[in-house]
Amino acid sequence: MGGKGHIFRKKLFQVGSEYKWLGNSGELKEITLEKRTGVTKELIEKRIKLVTTGIDYHLGHRNCEHFAYFVTGNMPRSDQSIWHMFTDHDPFNIQPMINNFDQLREALLRSKHCGPVGLSRGDFENAVFVSQLDDGYYTYHLSHPLGGQHLYITTVEKAKNFESSYNSIVLAYFGAFFGRGEIFSIVRQLRGC
Incomplete structure (x- = not known):
């Protein structure tokens, strides 16, 4: 435990x-x-x-x-x-859990198919909470209908204050059709699964 x-x-x-x-x-x-x-x-x-x-x-x-x-x-x-x-992976041979913003940033920078995405209020509103990092950041994931995967990182929890959280997004990365596996892998690390 x-x-x-x-x-x-x-x-x-x-x-x-x-x-x-x-x-x-x-x-x-x-x-x-x-x-x-x-x-x-x-x-x-x-x-x-x-x-x-x-x-x-x-x-x-x-x-x-x-x-x-x-x-x-x-x-x-x-x-x-x-x-x-x-899950669609072996649970004992993946990367250790992402616990803080620096680890998340490193994981995103290593991804080949990730980059900034234009912020859409509707997309962010539909994004699902993934985890809260040890240093206070909140992460959200959106599986876009067109195949892209969006990952949002905010300093304010969306459920408590949507406007403030939308205005505090520090990174918004996407996974294109070919990069969706990278985003899913990072989401799994954030969830610890």
């Missing part, structure tokens, strides 16, 4: 036709919700090395079920969370 995920390795012991693991007090415990995958230890270790460092545990997007599926070479999913249905 609110921190990094931790990986624990437990040695399994065969008891009859089942496997059990050794608890901290020395007793053998049953494996709950056991599901055999048939993958090799080498594949699991290879997939663990693919996990990007600096990515936080997230109950909805990167929980233990997501990790178990990912390291066994399957599409990450979680029966206890439906959020995986709204």
Whole structure:
């Protein structure tokens, strides 16, 4: 909760036709919700090395079920969370979360298909709140009907004061048809998913 995920390795012991693991007090415990995958230890270790460092545990997007599926070479999913249905990426090998304005600016400047877009009151009004950065900025995203993706960064929350927030936009970047994936990637980093 609110921190990094931790990986624990437990040695399994065969008891009859089942496997059990050794608890901290020395007793053998049953494996709950056991599901055999048939993958090799080498594949699991290879997939663990693919996990990007600096990515936080997230109950909805990167929980233990997501990790178990990912390291066994399957599409990450979680029966206890439906959020995986709204993502199109592996949750353990993306960039760490964007937390402040400087990190966001660097991510935007690295994007090939991003640039300033003319501010439209209607577009900004329809933009959806994404996140509040640690240094107080508010980010909004618009999926434009014509295929472009707009990203707005303001110093005032739109819900509290629309006029002031519209007048305080410090960056307005767009993703053209070919650059929409870059904007989606940045939005995911802003959301931490």
